[in-house]
Amino acid sequence: MADRPAPSGEVLAPAAVRIFGPEWLYLACALLFGGAFLTLTPPFQVADEENHFRRSCELAEGRVIPEKRGDYTGDNLPRSVEALWYLY
DSSP, X not given: OOOOOOOTTOOOOOHHHHHTOHHHHHHHHHHHHHHHHHHHSOTTOSTTHHHHHHHHHHHHTTOXXXXXXXXXXXXXXXXXXXXXXXXX
């Protein structure tokens, strides 16, 4: 496809600049560093990750409003979910 002439005052960028613009550079960096972060961080070794995982299990089972019992907030979870904490 031949480059078309620029209409009044519009400057066309070369094809390479249009394809590899800043949004593509951002996407490449996000995938590179995000993938490295996901790969190098061990499971359940980030602060508060355990609580977020438990809450996502509750939501997956359809329990939107958690129960509050004393100092503990949350529902009863399957034993398999609780057993994960002993593996890591």
